[in-house]
Amino acid sequence: xxxxxxxxxxxxxxxxxxxxxxxxxxxxxxxxxxxxxxxxxxxxxxxxxxxxxxxxxxxxxxxxxxxxxxxxxxxxxxxxxxxxxxxxxxxxxxxxxxxxxxxxxxxxxxxxxxxxxxxxxxxxxxxxxxxxxxxxxxxxxxxxxxxxxxxxxxxxxxxxxxxxxxxxxxxxxxxxxxxxxxxxxxxxxxxxxxxxxxxxxxxxxxxxxxxxxxxxxxxxxxxxxxxxxxxxxxxxxxxxxxxxxxxxxxxxxxxxxxxxxxxxxxxxxxxxxxxxxxxxxxxxxxxxxxxxxxxxxxxxxxxxxxxxxxxxxxxxxxxxxxxxxxxxxxxxxxxxxxxxxxxxxxxxxxxxxxxxxxxxxxxxxxxxxxx
Amino acid sequence: xxxxxxxxxxxxxxxxxxxxxxxxxxxxxxxxxxxxxxxxxxxxxxxxxxxxxxxxxxxxxxxxxxxxxxxxxxxxxxxxxxxxxxxxxxxxxxxxxxxxxxxxxxxxxxxxxxxxxxxxxxxxxxxxxxxxxxxxxxxxxxxxxxxxxxxxxxxxxxxxxxxxxxxxxxxxxxxxxxxxxxxxxxxxxxxxxxxxxxxxxxxxxxxxxxxxxxxxxxxxxxxxxxxxxxxxxxxxxxxxxxxxxxxxxxxxxxxxxxxxxxxxxxxxxxxxxxxxxxxxxxxxxxxxxxxxxxxxxxxxxxxxxxxxxxxxxxxxxxxxxxxxxxxxxxxxxxxxxxxxxxxxxxxxxxxxxxxxxxxxxxxxxxxxxxx
Numbered sequence: 001x002x003x004x005x006x007x008x009x010x011x012x013x014x015x016x017x018x019x020x021x022x023x024x025x026x027x028x029x030x031x032x033x034x035x036x037x038x039x040x041x042x043x044x045x046x047x048x049x050x051x052x053x054x055x056x057x058x059x060x061x062x063x064x065x066x067x068x069x070x071x072x073x074x075x076x077x078x079x080x081x082x083x084x085x086x087x088x089x090x091x092x093x094x095x096x097x098x099x100x101x102x103x104x105x106x107x108x109x110x111x112x113x114x115x116x117x118x119x120x121x122x123x124x125x126x127x128x129x130x131x132x133x134x135x136x137x138x139x140x141x142x143x144x145x146x147x148x149x150x151x152x153x154x155x156x157x158x159x160x161x162x163x164x165x166x167x168x169x170x171x172x173x174x175x176x177x178x179x180x181x182x183x184x185x186x187x188x189x190x191x192x193x194x195x196x197x198x199x200x201x202x203x204x205x206x207x208x209x210x211x212x213x214x215x216x217x218x219x220x221x222x223x224x225x226x227x228x229x230x231x232x233x234x235x236x237x238x239x240x241x242x243x244x245x246x247x248x249x250x251x252x253x254x255x256x257x258x259x260x261x262x263x264x265x266x267x268x269x270x271x272x273x274x275x276x277x278x279x280x281x282x283x284x285x286x287x288x289x290x291x292x293x294x295x296x297x298x299x300x301x302x303x304x305x306x307x308x309x310x311x312x313x314x315x316x317x318x319x320x321x322x323x324x325x326x327x328x329x330x331x332x333x334x335x336x337x338x339x340x341x342x343x344x345x346x347x348x349x350x351x352x353x354x355x356x357x358x359x360x361x362x363x364x365x366x367x368x369x370x371x
Numbered sequence: 372x373x374x375x376x377x378x379x380x381x382x383x384x385x386x387x388x389x390x391x392x393x394x395x396x397x398x399x400x401x402x403x404x405x406x407x408x409x410x411x412x413x414x415x416x417x418x419x420x421x422x423x424x425x426x427x428x429x430x431x432x433x434x435x436x437x438x439x440x441x442x443x444x445x446x447x448x449x450x451x452x453x454x455x456x457x458x459x460x461x462x463x464x465x466x467x468x469x470x471x472x473x474x475x476x477x478x479x480x481x482x483x484x485x486x487x488x489x490x491x492x493x494x495x496x497x498x499x500x501x502x503x504x505x506x507x508x509x510x511x512x513x514x515x516x517x518x519x520x521x522x523x524x525x526x527x528x529x530x531x532x533x534x535x536x537x538x539x540x541x542x543x544x545x546x547x548x549x550x551x552x553x554x555x556x557x558x559x560x561x562x563x564x565x566x567x568x569x570x571x572x573x574x575x576x577x578x579x580x581x582x583x584x585x586x587x588x589x590x591x592x593x594x595x596x597x598x599x600x601x602x603x604x605x606x607x608x609x610x611x612x613x614x615x616x617x618x619x620x621x622x623x624x625x626x627x628x629x630x631x632x633x634x635x636x637x638x639x640x641x642x643x644x645x646x647x648x649x650x651x652x653x654x655x656x657x658x659x660x661x662x663x664x665x666x667x668x669x670x671x672x673x674x675x676x677x678x679x680x681x682x683x684x685x686x687x688x689x690x691x692x693x694x695x696x697x698x699x700x701x702x703x704x705x706x707x708x709x710x711x712x713x714x715x716x717x718x719x720x721x722x723x724x725x726x727x728x729x730x731x732x733x734x735x736x737x738x739x740x741x742x
Contacts, residue, residue: 040689041697046420046678046704069689073666083686295444307417315454318411318440325696326412333417 002210003142003183005030005242005263012353015234015261016346021242023057023089023141024181025081030242031258031347033339034059034091034266039068040084043271044329045336047085053306053333054340057089059266062134063098063126067117071137079139091266092140094131096187097215097247100149108148110165128172136179144213145173147187152221159191167203174207183210185244192221192229201236211242214262218248227256234261251280251342251366255359258346265343270335275328277320280338283368286313288331293317300334304341308334373581374513374554376401376613376634383724386605386632387717392613394460394512395552396452399427401613402629402718404710405462405637410435411455414642415700416707418456424677424704425711428460430637433505434469434497438488442508450510462637463511465502467558468586468618471520479519481536499543507550515584516544518558523592530562538574545578554581556615563592563600572607583608584615585633589624598627605632622651622713622737626730629717636714641706646699648691651709654739657684659702664688671705675712679705
């Protein structure tokens with residue numbers, strides 16, 4: 001089966017929407033935040049604990065998995081679900097962003113991207129067809145078309161060329177894709193240029209993908225420009241398909257995206273920042289190495305059900321100071337739990353037609369504790 | 372309350388014994404393996420997963436916790452149980468082994484041990500009274516008397532002096548200890564010298580501790596000499612008190628200790644080796660980085676209920692090769708689960724008066740897969 005998006009409610013005063021994404025591995029309530037399981041694990045979090053964070057869908061990275069252990073092994077062992085033990089829905093990215101951000105000596109041609117592995121310098125090639133081939137071997141529920149990602153700012157010509165190539169590559173991905181149980185999302189590029197973005201939307205929607213992603217944001221531009229770009233881009237996307245804002249972002253970014261009609265998000269921020277002793281909470285960010293938490297008996301958040309919040313801030317600080325790996329583990333779990341609770345609350349607010357008030361309350365809470 | 376040892380069965384052909392250790396935080400079936408929670412966490416294992424390994428009692432390190440975060444903070448926050456969230460029984464060591472093995476510039480006098488912290492070089496002093504003071508602040512169920520640990524081989528004079536000082540320190544610990552809900556174990560020293568060991572046992576048992584530990588083993592001597600020392604030392608200890616072999620050891624060491632009448636063990640081996648990609652199994656040790664596991668679909672052990680064994684060896688190998696911290700986490704969990712299953716099976720064998728056959732079967736299994 002292909003994924004199917006069921007719209008449940010449009011918020012009465014914003015463009016926020018609540019729905020259900022039906023996938024071969026189960027239903028996902030939207031809006032939703034996907035935890036990032038780069039190389040076959042959400043870093044430091046055993047599945048049992050991951051499930052308790054409220055995570056419903058995991059993102060796997062095509063670039064990382066193709067390099068190590070190789071998609072051939074994963075396919076031989078029954079696919080990414082069986083390999084990792086995660087039974088719920090999975091989305092794989094295309095590798096397009098990693099050949100831009102992580103690989104070495106990347107050269108983009110119409111054929112695809114030539115680059116060297118950031119691990120061992122091995123020369124490799126990702127084409128749209130190769131990206132789909134890998135994603136089909138991994139067996140995710142949702143595959144992404146390979147896109148041409150650029151850093152911002154950039155020249156109009158380069159941005160237009162990359163957008164146009166992304167569209168041509170999307171066509172090649174669609175023609176190459178063959179799995180009945182895997183859906184394909186197109187990725188909208190076009191930098192911060194309204195005309196380019198709208199042209200990209202028009203050309204992609206003509207191909208009728210199962211969902212659409214907004215790509216090429218959060219790559220160096222100020223947040224207001226990202227939000228402005230979302231305004232007109234998301235507006236132009238079809239209502240009956242899921243919309244995914246790739247690689248974004250902070251808790252505020254999630255709410256800004258939701259307000260503009262985004263349904264799906266992913267970001268390494270909760271796990272990466274958690275490993276570095278930063279906790280996201282309803283009352284702002286906390287840096288747990290700070291001496292002010294030395295003897296703080298309180299949990300990070302009073303009402304959070306996660307295992308980190310069964311301990312004191314003083315204990316969590318101690319774990320980081322003593323370099324006990326339980327510190328990064330617990331804060332990663334807390335941060336994912338925080339993201340999932342935030343987005344579940346946002347969903348409830350949309351269903352109650354009070355998203356605007358909910359967003360305001362969140363901003364007020366975050367302002368309480370400044371770093 | 373003080374801990375109380377209830378003897379359930381003496382194996383019919385060996386000195387192995389099965390019992391129950393009643394503690395203020397619950398009962399512990401013996402023989403038992405204590406997981407090491409050095410600095411307030413069993414490295415990498417969240418409590419929820421730790422409980423599922425079968426662990427019943429945790430060891431905390433007085434030296435580490437006194438250095439960081441300091442026992443004063445832990446006491447202020449309600450003791451080590453509340454600080455860490457572990458609700459079951461806990462034992463704390465005395466710090467005697469760490470000032471010997473880990474601290475810098477250690478000088479032993481009759482008063483105690485002067486040394487510099489291995490973390491920041493701070494000058495510190497552990498006396499028998501100071502060790503008890505720290506352990507009472509931590510609030511463990513079982514505290515250990517501070518002992519004078521030596522490396523082997525060593526001169527008879529040094530070994531006798533250290534043994535004799537250990538006895539005098541035990542007397543000071545006993546006189547200083549004041550908590551009604553904490554029990555105190557004496558530690559038998561005396562190197563590999565039968566006379567010294569037996570004299571130590573005689574002098575310690577005259578003081579009537581709630582339990583006795585065999586210390587100063589596994590410090591450089593061959594296993595056979597350790598086993599021989601245990602033969603006469605354990606034999607001399609009273610039947611109605613628990614016996615603890617400190618810091619030992621391999622799965623084989625556990626069985627050899629049990630056969631000689633030991634009830635309690637602790638060792639960092641399952642977690643430390645797990646972090647370094649070594650798995651203990653009923654069919655021997657496995658090094659998971661080995662290429663032979665590249666596409667091995669089997670779990671580490673078919674009948675193991677741990678989360679690592681819900682995955683393939685190929686997946687576990689991938690985690691280590693890709694440096695995903697889930698690898699060390701899963702193998703630490705598996706190894707503790709293996710130790711706890713082994714010792715639970717040993718207990719069942721003792722209750723069935725077939726420990727000797729059980730031990731032989733274990734050795735046969737371990738011989739199957741050589742590294």
